[in-house]
Amino acid sequence: MCMISRMLIIILLLITAYSCVNFSEPRIYSFEIDTLQTEIYKNKPQNLFFGIPADSFNLISGQIKRNGLLSQILIGYGISNQEIDILARNSSDVFDVRKIRAGKNYFILCDNDSAGKARYLIYEHDPAISYIFSFNDSINITPFRKEINKVIKYSSGTIRLSLWEAMIADSLNPMLAVKLSEIYAWSVDFFGLQKGDSFKVIYEELFIDNKSQGIGRVYGAQFTWAGKTTTAIPFIQNGLESFYDSAGNSLRKAFLKAPLQFSRISSRFSSSRLHPILRIRRPHFGVDYAAPVGTPVVAIGDGRVTAATTEGASGRIVRIVHNSVYSTAYLHLSRFGPGITPGAFVKQGDIIGYVGSSGLSTGPHLDFRFYKNGSPVDPLTIEAPPVEPVLEENLPKFDIARRVVESLLETF
Helix, strand or coil, rough: CCHHHHHHHHHEEEEEEEHCCCCCCCCCCCCEECCCCCCCCCCCCCCCCEEEEEECCEEEEEEEECCCHHHHHHHHHHHCCHHHHHHHHHHHCCCCCCHHHCCCCEEEEECCCCCCCCEEEEEEEECCCCEEECCCEEEEEEECCCCCCEEEEEEECCCCCCCCHHHHCCCCCCCHHHHHHCCCCCCCCCCCCCCCCCCEEEEEEEEEHHEEEHHEEEEEEEEEEEEEEEEEEEEEEEEEEEEEEECCEEECCCCCCCCCCCEEEEEECEEEEEEECCCCEEECCCCCEEECCCCCEECCCCCCEEEEEEEEEHHHHEEEEECCCEEEEEEEEEEEECCCCCEEEEECCCEEEECCCCCCCHHHHHEEEECCEEEECCCHHHHCCECCCCHHHHHHHHHHHHHHHHHHHCCC
């Protein structure tokens, strides 16, 4: 299928998906390029630097030092502390000058004479946005946004060692692995991937100045794991976009498959495991995930924290009750997440703690435990029920989106 045909089909898919939402006023959706700029400069001459005619200035560049202040940067360029104070007060609603970060680039445009007074300081806050500090007749700060280009891509791969490794081996943006792990977090065990598992995905990659800035929208995907292929179809329902399988069931389940990303299983659920420290055999009613100290641990489902304390050999532990049937526990944490105290309510994906080695432990890891009706069960075998599927009244529109996505995925 030619690229033009693919683009037309994706445009149809977007129109179909967004037609499920009632907007109070018309909205225009850009397919290929989303231009975000403070000002649009047409026929820009080559001598513009962040929209400023640079030929009439001397250009000085540098990096913000640790604990660096504007006054320290501008002291040699004729800018007084009073002018800096005026700048900060005039534009406090645009940018807080106290939020300048160490290591970021800056540029100073100075008069091309013996005085060399600074007229502009340009601070690169991130790849997409910079702030122009003006010291002319008007002392203020204005944002300058660079153009973000969205490139539609078709990619596929086969697992040899891990999803991350597959991305690197095929010269794909590794952040695509994160995106896929988020979409399939409830239906694929990314710690149990095997050689030969595979994926296909249609997505947009974001570029600024020809440098990749990450992954944007995913227009459709397939993941084959343990011999089962699951298609992910984006569809908007009740004003929110989510991913559904070919039958219209949500890929979002009541529980995540794992409480952390991109680590490895170091010990599985067992009724008789040789304890690595005590050197005796006893049950291990959890799954150990080896990960660096400080790795965020998230709640696998909505629930209420019943304990955030230290329990002997378990070390720092968080216990969560999800409903009348299921509860979970997270052991050997280095510290608790913000606001994690007994009685606190958490949402699926909220950080409840960080990997550590507290209690009786040979090294940093998370011991994750899952309980059904108060009895421990193997977390890797739980089949969680899906959340709300595509509503009956939306099925005709969803069926069009499904056929479009599946047709596109068959072309590569």
